Amino acid sequence: MTVTRFAPSPTGYLHIGGLRTALFSYLWAKVNGGKFVLRIEDTDEKRNSKEAAQAIVDAFAWLGFEHDGEITYQSQRKEIYAKYVQQLLDEGKAYKCYMSREELDEIREQQEANNERRRYNGKYRNFEGTPPEGVEPVIRIKAPESGTIVVHDGIKGDVSFEAQDILDDFIIARSDGAATYNFVVAIDDALMGINEVVRGDDHLSNTPKQMIVYEALGFDLPKFYHVPMIHNENGKKLSKRDGATDVMEYKAMGYTPESLLNFLVRLGWSHGDQEIFSMDEMLKLFNPKDINKSASIYNTEKLNWLSAHYIKNMPNDDLAVLLEEYGIMLTSHDKKEIVLDALKERAKTLKELADLVNEVLTAPIEYEEKAMKKAFKGNALEVLTAFADKVNASIELHLPSDYHTLMEATITELEVGFGKIGQPLRVALLGKLSGPGLDDVMAIIGKDETLLRIENLKKVVEE
RNA sequence: GGCCCCAUCGUCUAGCGGUUAGGAUCCAUGGUUUUCAUCCAUGUUACAGGAGUUCAAUUCUCCUUGGGGUCACCA
Numbered sequence: 001m002t003v004t005r006f007a008p009s010p011t012g013y014l015h016i017g018g019l020r021t022a023l024f025s026y027l028w029a030k031v032n033g034g035k036f037v038l039r040i041e042d043t044d045e046k047r048n049s050k051e052a053a054q055a056i057v058d059a060f061a062w063l064g065f066e067h068d069g070e071i072t073y074q075s076q077r078k079e080i081y082a083k084y085v086q087q088l089l090d091e092g093k094a095y096k097c098y099m100s101r102e103e104l105d106e107i108r109e110q111q112e113a114n115n116e117r118r119r120y121n122g123k124y125r126n127f128e129g130t131p132p133e134g135v136e137p138v139i140r141i142k143a144p145e146s147g148t149i150v151v152h153d154g155i156k157g158d159v160s161f162e163a164q165d166i167l168d169d170f171i172i173a174r175s176d177g178a179a180t181y182n183f184v185v186a187i188d189d190a191l192m193g194i195n196e197v198v199r200g201d202d203h204l205s206n207t208p209k210q211m212i213v214y215e216a217l218g219f220d221l222p223k224f225y226h227v228p229m230i231h232n233e234n235g236k237k238l239s240k241r242d243g244a245t246d247v248m249e250y251k252a253m254g255y256t257p258e259s260l261l262n263f264l265v266r267l268g269w270s271h272g273d274q275e276i277f278s279m280d281e282m283l284k285l286f287n288p289k290d291i292n293k294s295a296s297i298y299n300t301e302k303l304n305w306l307s308a309h310y311i312k313n314m315p316n317d318d319l320a321v322l323l324e325e326y327g328i329m330l331t332s333h334d335k336k337e338i339v340l341d342a343l344k345e346r347a348k349t350l351k352e353l354a355d356l357v358n359e360v361l362t363a364p365i366e367y368e369e370k371a372m373k374k375a376f377k378g379n380a381l382e383v384l385t386a387f388a389d390k391v392n393a394s395i396e397l398h399l400p401s402d403y404h405t406l407m408e409a410t411i412t413e414l415e416v417g418f419g420k421i422g423q424p425l426r427v428a429l430l431g432k433l434s435g436p437g438l439d440d441v442m443a444i445i446g447k448d449e450t451l452l453r454i455e456n457l458k459k460v461v462e463e
Numbered sequence: 464g465g466c467c468c469c470a471u472c473g474u475c476u477a478g479c480g481g482u483u484a485g486g487a488u489c490c491a492u493g494g495u496u497u498u499c500a501u502c503c504a505u506g507u508u509a510c511a512g513g514a515g516u517u518c519a520a521u522u523c524u525c526c527u528u529g530g531g532g533u534c535a536c537c538a
Contacts, residue, residue: 009538044537074538101536104526117465118534138536156468165466174536181538205467205533228469228531235530263475267486270476277491292476294469295531302475302488312501345501407497422497434499 004036005194006067006186010052011039014059015245016298017230017238020264024227025198026065027265027286034196037065039188042075043178059247063257064279072192074184081179083463084187084217085139085172093216094172096137097124119168139265141183141216149208154225155291156201161208182209190219198269198288202237203227224290225317228268228295238298254326254351256314259307266302268292276309308348314338319353326354335444338400342440363453366429367460371433375423376461379416382422386410388454397447400439407439426455 006022008014014022029036038060040053043300053071055149060067088094098122126140144167170181170185179187189197204226232242239245242414250260262277269291271277277285311319321338339357347353349437371441387410397403424432427440429450442450 007538011538025521041538075534104536115464159467161466169515171536176536178536180536185538200532201468202532206538226468231531232475237531266475273477275487293467296476298473299474299488305488308501343500346499411497418497420497426498432499436498436500438497 002031002032002196002429003193004028004034004038004196004198005037005039005043005189005192007188007199008056009044010049010056011044012052013239013246013248014056016247016250016264019059019063019247020061020198020230020267021198021414022263022292023065023261024225024269024286024288026267027282028196028225028288030283031286032209035068036065036071037069037192039072039192039196040074041181041185042073043184044182055248062248062251063261070255072188072330073280074188074382077188078178080191080199081173081187082177085167085179088141088172089139090218092142094139094141095124095127096131096168097140097169097171098117098127098131098135098137099123100132100135108259110307117165119157120170121171122169138171140169140174141172141212143167143169143212144211149211150210150234151204151224153204153209154196154223154288155228156204156226160205161205161357163208166205166208169309172213173460182206183213185215186210187217188220189222190214195220195222196225197222198225198227201228201250212255212453225291227288228293230267231295231297233299237454242298251325252351253301254354255307256310256322256350259310262310263303267296275308286417304348308345311347311350311353312345314344316344319344319350322350324352327350328354328357329381330357331404338440341446342436343443346436357434359430360436360444363449363456364429366431367427367457368432371423371427371431372461374433375427378420380420381458381461383421384450384454384458385417386414386422387425388451389448391447391454393440398443400437400443402448403442404439424457425454 004025006018006025008018008022008197026036038056040056042053053073057071077281085094085198089096099120104120107121111118113282120140124137124140130139144163147163147187150158160274170182171180172180188194207224207226211221213219230238232238247260258279261279261282265282265286266275269286269288271285271290312335316337318329318394320333322459323330330339333339339360343353343356343360346357385408388456390406390410391397391403394402394406397406405419407425414420421431425438427437429438429445435441445453
């Protein structure tokens with residue numbers, strides 16, 4: 001069975017790059033009918049927080065993907081790591097290194113001066129004598145000094161590293177006894193049964209080190225998939241400085257989970273020419289072999305288009321429920337269908353849709369100056385008055401078509417074009433020259449409000 | 464700097480030796496619409512450069528250039 005994982009370090013919120021990795025990882029597990037587990041890498045006690053871990057869980061909940069089983073916290077597994085450190089020590093595959101930080105620094109400076117690669121010199125690799133006083137040792141693993149290490153990557157293909165270029169006896173446990181990253185990931189992945197590791201390709205150069213740990217401990221190697229980074233508009237790695245990268249901020253901005261997920265799945269992955277993917281389709285079609293090898297640049301145009309697409313095609317009942325998040329209560333509104341039909345294809349986000357609804361439901365506070373100039377030429381006021389009289393005289397006004405009939409009647413009577421009534425009326429109702437269909441607007445706000453808005457405008461014009 | 468990865472329209476991408484290099488987005492134009500938006504149609508824009516291999520390279524190889532990642536007692 002396929003078991004994948006998402007293993008964030010909770011140093012802040014979940015950002016868009018991490019989310020995509022999580023998505024790929026999740027999809028790949030589920031496509032194979034396997035499991036997707038969540039592990040919080042919180043061994044750096046200074047930098048992590050419970051809130052951040054919670055933020056990840058919240059984001060998952062919003063997007064609708066659940067992890068299997070309990071969350072694993074690395075901070076609770078220290079004894080396990082210590083046990084394996086001891087095992088390697090006992091087997092002679094690791095050793096205590098008493099080199100002081102000062103000495104290490106000195107060596108590194110020296111190497112830098114000689115234009116050599118910075119690396120530990122192996123001083124205590126075969127040390128037999130009496131250890132120096134007053135130094136708490138670190139534990140280093142015996143890494144191969146030569147040879148080629150090949151990562152068989154599901155996305156990048158075979159990537160080979162020369163041991164002499166990249167390795168030294170790296171530290172697996174600090175002087176305070178805490179195990180280090182490259183050691184614990186390997187152990188956790190192996191112990192948790194993760195057999196397909198999907199992660200960012202910034203981890204590719206760590207992989208040889210982890211492979212050495214797997215080998216030393218006799219664990220089976222997982223299949224690796226190193227997915228390319230998402231870059232910001234400047235082509236750099238996405239960072240916290242890049243504006244709204246917190247996943248939950250996308251919710252606040254009014255994006256739906258399906259549009260965000262659809263956007264992300266197409267960032268780096270493709271299935272022919274298809275652009276629109278429901279979760280069900282992703283769950284059927286996703287395969288890491290179709291992930292691009294190159295990094296992609298994050299850009300919101302496509303996201304906006306997708307978001308608009310999903311909003312346009314969403315049933316009004318669903319839309320009404322979602323809009324409650326944004327302060328719009330339409331679920332039991334008698335004009336719900338007209339409101340949403342008239343407005344949903346004009347919004348790129350739920351937030352925009354909410355604003356549009358408010359705009360229609362609220363009488364204009366002011367009128368655009370250029371709209372006034374353009375609309376109120378000639379006998380505009382007369383036309384508007386004639387229309388208002390008709391509205392006033394009508395008893396049964398409910399549907400958009402009812403109002404449309406009155407508009408038609410007005411222009412026929414006065415022998416003018418549609419624009420002659422449309423423009424002034426639009427300004428009266430909305431305060432500007434653009435917006436949804438007038439008959440829809442009037443049906444939504446009703447007879448009294450329509451007359452009120454016309455009266456309001458007439459007062460302003462007559463001044 | 465060492466090592467590693469990457470390179471098709473501005474952006475997301477299809478392509479897997481022979482194509483008028485396709486789609487999407489964006490932009491522009493036209494149509495529909497009383498307006499705006501939607502929708503429809505049309506259009507502009509790409510194989511980083513140089514050597515090979517081959518009858519034939521966007522596609523395979525190498526080099527150059529450019530971009531990115533990584534080199535901690537962080538994860």
